[in-house]
Amino acid sequence: MNPATAPDTGDPGSPRSSRVALGARGRIHRTVLAVTATALLAMGCAPHMPSTSPAPPVPRPAGPEEPTRDDVEAWLDGTLPAALEAEGIAGATVSVVADGEILTSRGYGYSETGTGYEYGETAAGDVVATPVDPEENLFQVGELSEPVTATAAMLLVESGELDLDTDVTEYLDFAPPSSFDTPVTLRHLLTHTGGYEERYRGRTLLDDGEVDLRARLTTDPPEQVHEPGTVPSRSEYGYALVGHIIERVTGDTFEDHVRENVLDPIGMADSDFHQDTLYDGDTRPSDGYETDDSRPTWFEGSASAPSGALSTTAVDMARFMLALLEDGEGPGPLSSETLDLMRGPGLDADTLGTLAEGPRATLGLLEEDRGGRRILGYDGDSAFFHSRIRLHPDEGTGIFVSLNSNGHDEYSAARVLDAVTEGFTDRYLPAGEEDGEDAEDISISPTREEHAAMAEGRYVSSRSSYSTFLAVRDLFEQTRVTARPDGTIVVSPDPTTGAPAAYEEIEPWVWREMEGDRTLVMRADDREVRDLGFGAALTMTRVDTVREAPTALTVLGVSLAILLLAALSWPISALVRRSLKGEPRARDGRTARVLTRGAVVCALAATALWAWIVPEATGTWDVAWSLIRSAQGFTLLGALGVLPAAVSLVRAPRARERWFRVLAGAVVLAALVGFAWSAAVSGVMAWDITY
Numbered sequence: 001m002n003p004a005t006a007p008d009t010g011d012p013g014s015p016r017s018s019r020v021a022l023g024a025r026g027r028i029h030r031t032v033l034a035v036t037a038t039a040l041l042a043m044g045c046a047p048h049m050p051s052t053s054p055a056p057p058v059p060r061p062a063g064p065e066e067p068t069r070d071d072v073e074a075w076l077d078g079t080l081p082a083a084l085e086a087e088g089i090a091g092a093t094v095s096v097v098a099d100g101e102i103l104t105s106r107g108y109g110y111s112e113t114g115t116g117y118e119y120g121e122t123a124a125g126d127v128v129a130t131p132v133d134p135e136e137n138l139f140q141v142g143e144l145s146e147p148v149t150a151t152a153a154m155l156l157v158e159s160g161e162l163d164l165d166t167d168v169t170e171y172l173d174f175a176p177p178s179s180f181d182t183p184v185t186l187r188h189l190l191t192h193t194g195g196y197e198e199r200y201r202g203r204t205l206l207d208d209g210e211v212d213l214r215a216r217l218t219t220d221p222p223e224q225v226h227e228p229g230t231v232p233s234r235s236e237y238g239y240a241l242v243g244h245i246i247e248r249v250t251g252d253t254f255e256d257h258v259r260e261n262v263l264d265p266i267g268m269a270d271s272d273f274h275q276d277t278l279y280d281g282d283t284r285p286s287d288g289y290e291t292d293d294s295r296p297t298w299f300e301g302s303a304s305a306p307s308g309a310l311s312t313t314a315v316d317m318a319r320f321m322l323a324l325l326e327d328g329e330g331p332g333p334l335s336s337e338t339l340d341l342m343r344g345p346g347l348d349a350d351t352l353g354t355l356a357e358g359p360r361a362t363l364g365l366l367e368e369d370r371g372g373r374r375i376l377g378y379d380g381d382s383a384f385f386h387s388r389i390r391l392h393p394d395e396g397t398g399i400f401v402s403l404n405s406n407g408h409d410e411y412s413a414a415r416v417l418d419a420v421t422e423g424f425t426d427r428y429l430p431a432g433e434e435d436g437e438d439a440e441d442i443s444i445s446p447t448r449e450e451h452a453a454m455a456e457g458r459y460v461s462s463r464s465s466y467s468t469f470l471a472v473r474d475l476f477e478q479t480r481v482t483a484r485p486d487g488t489i490v491v492s493p494d495p496t497t498g499a500p501a502a503y504e505e506i507e508p509w510v511w512r513e514m515e516g517d518r519t520l521v522m523r524a525d526d527r528e529v530r531d532l533g534f535g536a537a538l539t540m541t542r543v544d545t546v547r548e549a550p551t552a553l554t555v556l557g558v559s560l561a562i563l564l565l566a567a568l569s570w571p572i573s574a575l576v577r578r579s580l581k582g583e584p585r586a587r588d589g590r591t592a593r594v595l596t597r598g599a600v601v602c603a604l605a606a607t608a609l610w611a612w613i614v615p616e617a618t619g620t621w622d623v624a625w626s627l628i629r630s631a632q633g634f635t636l637l638g639a640l641g642v643l644p645a646a647v648s649l650v651r652a653p654r655a656r657e658r659w660f661r662v663l664a665g666a667v668v669l670a671a672l673v674g675f676a677w678s679a680a681v682s683g684v685m686a687w688d689i690t691y
Contacts, residue, residue: 066098066428067096067098067103067397067424067428068103069103069104072096072103072104072428073104073106075423075427076094076096076104076106076108076420077106079419079420079423080092080094080106080108080416080419080420081108081109083415083416083419083420084108084109084292084403084416085292087407087408087412087413087415087416088291088292088293088405088407088408088412089109089291089292089403089404089405089407089412089413089416090109090110090113090287090289090291090292090404090405091107091108091109091110091111091113091131091132091137091286091403091404091405092107092108092109092132092401092402092403092404092416093105093106093107093108093132093133093134093137093139093286093313093314093401093402094106094107094108094134094314094399094400094401094402094420095134095314095315095317095318095321095399095400096318096397096398096399096400096424097318097321097322097325097397097398097399098395098396098397098398099396099397100322100325100326100396101322102315102318102319102322105134105135105314105315105318106134106314107131107132107133107134107137107314108132109131109132109292109404110129110130110131110132110292111130111131111132111133111137111284111286111287111404112128112129112130112286112287112296113129113287113289113292113293113296114128114129114130115129115293115294115295130284132286132404133284134313134314134315135270135313135314135315136270136284136313137284137285137286137313138270138271138278138284138285138286138311138312138313139285139286139311139312139313139314139385139387139402139404140285140288140300140301140310140311140382140385141310141311141312141317141380141385141387141402142302142308142380142381142382142385142386142387143234143236143239143307143308143378143379143380143381144310144312144317144378144379144380144387144388144389145239145273145302145305145306145307145308145309145310145380146239146306146307146364146378146380147320147324147364147365147378147389148258148262148263148273148310148320149239149242149243149246149254149258149306149307149364150190150239150242150342150363150364150365151262151323151324151332151333151334151342151364152246152257152258152261152262153186153190153242153245153246153364154334154338154341154342154363154364155261155262155333155334155338156246156249156250157186157338158334158335158337158338161249161250162186162245162249163186164185164186164187164190164363165185165186165187166185166186167183167184167185168183168184168185168186168189168241168245169183169184171245171248171249172241172244172245172248173248174214174217174218176194176217176221176224176241177196177221177222177223177224178224179195179223179224179225180195180224180227180228182227182228182229183228184224184228185228186242186245187229187346187347187363188228188229188238189235189238189239189241189242190242190346190361190363190364191229191232191346191347191360191361191362191363191537192232192233192234192235192238192361192536192537193226193228193229193230193231193232193233193347193351193361194224194228194235194237194238194241195224195225195226195227195228195230195231195233196221196222196223196224196225196235196237196238197222197223197224197225197464197465197466197467197468198222198236198463198464198465198470199220199221199222199236199237199465199690199691200465200470200617200618200691201220201617201622201623201690201691202216202219202220202303202622203236203302203303203304203308204300204301204302204303204383204620205275205300205301205302205303211303211304211305213240213243213244213247213254213304213305213306214244214247216240216303216304217237217240217241217244220690221237222237222465223466223467225466225467226462229347229351229352230351230352230353231462231531231539231541232352232355232360232361232462232533232535232536232537232538232539233461233462233463233537233538233539234463234537234538235463236304236307236308237304238307239304239306239307240304240306240307242306243304243305243306243307244306246258246306254273254305254306255272255273255274255305255309258273259272259273259274261333262333263316265332265333266319266320266323266332266333267316267319268312268316268317268319268320269316270312270313270315270316271310271311271312271313271316271317272310272311273305273306273309273310274309275301275302275305275309275311278299278311285299285311286385286404287404288300288382288383288384288385288404288405289384289404289405289406290384290405290406291405291406291407291408292405297383297384300382300383300384300620302382308380308382314400314402317389317400317402318398318400320332321389321391321398321400322398324339324342324343324365324376324391324393324398325391325393325396325397325398326396327339327340341363342362342363342364342365343362343365343376343393344362344363345360345361345362345367346360346361346362346363347360347361352523353523354508354509354510354521354522354523354524355521355523355531355533355539357507357509357510357521358510358519358520358521358533358535358536359519359533359535359536360536361536361537362376362536365377365378365391366378366535366536366537367536368535368536369517369519370422370425370426370431370517371425371426371429371430371431371517372431373392373394373395373425373429373431374392374393374394375390375391375392375425376390376391376392376393377389377390377391377421379417381413383406383619383620384404384405384406385402385403385404386402386403386406386413386414386417387400387401387402387403388400388401388402388417388420388421390421390424390425392425392429395429397428397429399420399421399424401417401420401421403416403417410498411497411498414497444487444504444505444506445505445506445507445508445510447505447508448487448488448504448505449483449487451505451508451509451522451524451529452483452484452487452488452489452505453483454524454527454528454529455481455483455489455522455524455528455529455532456481456482456483456489457480457481457528457529457542457543457548458478458479458480458481458542458543458548458549459478459479459480459481459532459540459541459542459543460474460477460478460479460540460541460543461477461495461538461539461540461541462531462539462540462541463538465691467683467686467688468683468686468688468689468690468691469610469613469614469628469632469683469684469685469686469689469691470614470617470618470683470691471682471683471684471686472610472614472682472683472684473614473618474543474547475547475549475552475553475556475682476549476553478543478548478549479491479492479493479494479495479532479540480492481529481532484502487504487505488502488503488504488505488514489502489503489504489511490502490503491503491520491532494518494534495534495538495540496518496534496535496538501513501514501515501516501518502514502515503520509521509522509523509524518534520532520533520534521533528542529542530542546681547681552678552681552682555674555677555678556674556675556678556682558671558674559670559671559672559673559674559675559678560603560604560607560671560675562667562668562670562671563600563603563604563668563671563672563675564604566600566664566667566668566671567597567600567601567604570597591644592644592645592647592648592651593644593648595641595643595644596641596644596645596648596668596672598637598641599637599638599639599640599641599642599644599645599672600638600641600668600672602634602635602637602638602641603634603635603637603638603639603641603672603675604638605634606631606632606634606635606637606638609627609630609631609634610631610635610684613627613628613631617691625689628689629689631684632684632685632689635679635684635685636679636685638672638675638676638679639672639675639676639679639680641672642669642672642673642676645665645668645669645672646669648665648669649662649665649666649669652665
């Protein structure tokens with residue numbers, strides 16, 4: 001792949017084509033098959049976890065003391081093309097700022113690959129592969145919209161129109177969901193601690209239209225499942241509330257207000273939250289791809305503009321980074337005092353407890369640490385675009401990178417982003433004696449063995465759907481913490497990388513990755529660790545014992561295997577009896593037997609339906625309400641099969657059934673009990689089917 005800078009890019013003004021995304025659908029259905037296989041074939045096994053051996057340390061290349069244009073461009077040219085090709089990414093756009101100026105902006109790969117058009121009204125010969133142009137190609141940056149939204153909100157705080165610690169209901173004409181006495185404030189929303197669960201339905205806009213933000217917020221809102229200010233967890237709903245508060249206070253639409261007060265003053269002329277005018281200007285939106293050899297996809301917009309609708313160029317994002325770095329003297333509209341407030345931690349130990357010892361959310365950005373350097377950043381993802389900014393406020397540098405493809409596997413994009421952003425830090429801002437200490441110089445906490453034992457168990461992301469049928473996903477997406485004899489722990493898989501990682505405690509409740517730079521913090525009660533903080537807005541919460549994967553999936557897997565074998569054996573045994581002219585079974589108890597067999601079929605049908613519904617519901621397309629209710633109906637009928645199965649088992653001795661039939665009846669009854677228990681524990685029978 002050849003790097004392309006702005007002057008070398010061809011004309012991107014060809015008409016927009018019809019898009020089909022078979023690659024994404026293939027990924028969804030691979031997930032369906034994986035879930036089905038796990039449910040039907042796992043005989044008492046938890047989901048496969050990677051080996052508990054941590055990855056080896058990654059060497060850090062030496063670089064110049066300060067980034068220069070020539071060196072940065074040479075380093076990017078040597079890093080990105082190979083990474084894109086290896087991971088199957090079609091294109092990337094990147095910009096770097098330092099010392100108050102845009103150091104460089106670069107494009108790599110293609111915004112239009114020219115492949116996959118051998119169908120429909122667009123002929124392959126009509127499409128020319130178009131290199132990525134960092135000035136002209138718009139990339140959808142997903143949740144990277146949120147720092148821009150936060151900037152607009154902080155301008156209103158600066159002017160006195162909003163207050164960070166006032167109950168947000170004072171600004172709204174409706175009451176957001178509330179389950180606790182603690183009111184939600186703007187500070188909570190900006191730091192992702194409003195306490196709302198995840199919601200999926202309707203969040204993707206499949207055309208380039210606009211959405212009524214208030215209607216989005218008031219239609220099937222998520223439940224509040226955590227006390228405000230206590231559990232950091234990325235929240236699309238929270239930032240959508242921020243956007244609507246801006247609308248209520250200013251009287252403008254969110255999109256127009258941000259354009260006039262943030263984007264234009266900074267000079268982000270080509271960026272926009274409007275999704276119905278993307279193809280009207282001189283800029284050209286990049287296509288999105290599953291991989292670099294797949295067809296281009298449909299337009300994927302956000303139903304919540306404040307948290308996901310921004311389309312921008314690498315050059316515009318460079319201007320935004322400068323606005324956040326320049327202490328009120330750069331192109332941005334914020335004063336130095338407000339910038340200091342926005343760059344500092346938004347919450348403290350009063351509400352976060354010991355989670356405050358790790359990276360925290362600021363009022364619009366997220367902290368992280370690498371090699372002793374404090375970094376502020378943000379990630380943004382959509383179905384096919386993956387973006388990241390990393391700011392080094394003390395050094396006045398920043399880097400933005402965005403990809404237009406998923407790549408070969410679910411971690412492909414993350415690996416490319418890591419290679420660029422972490423590689424930039426390691427090359428130009430390596431840890432020195434003044435920044436950090438050697439591993440052997442860091443003291444090991446004397447409480448490590450006690451705290452390691454308290455941490456053992458399984459955890460799930462706080463960004464979950466607790467009150468909906470999608471709570472079943474938590475059975476398959478758990479992280480296990482194992483204490484080792486030396487007082488260290490192994491986290492498998494580490495939610496930030498998907499691979500196992502070993503940590504050692506360096507001070508009470510603060511753990512450092514042994515072969516890396518990540519920090520893990522813990523929050524405990526008197527008996528056990530309840531929460532793990534893996535990042536400023538990534539918290540893992542302890543799983544209840546009955547929902548731990550080894551227990552729940554053992555019961556589910558064994559039960560379904562027995563029911564499947566039973567369903568297959570009944571017609572076979574009937575054919576054998578008929579061919580051998582064996583004695584027919586007594587009619588006494590026939591009704592109970594028929595009902596039991598019907599329940600078994602319903603249980604298996606329900607499992608197949610859920611295996612399709614769950615991954616589909618968390619993807620791009622909405623699932624019909626009738627299909628969800630049908631799955632619940634089959635689940636209920638399968639669970640109710642316990643009753644006729646019990647009746648059959650009680651009657652069997654009186655009917656002088658043969659011993660193997662009595663045994664088979666007992667086993668089927670046990671399997672139906674296991675299925676009913678699994679249905680209750682998993683959450684699939686939630687009455688409210690909004691998600």
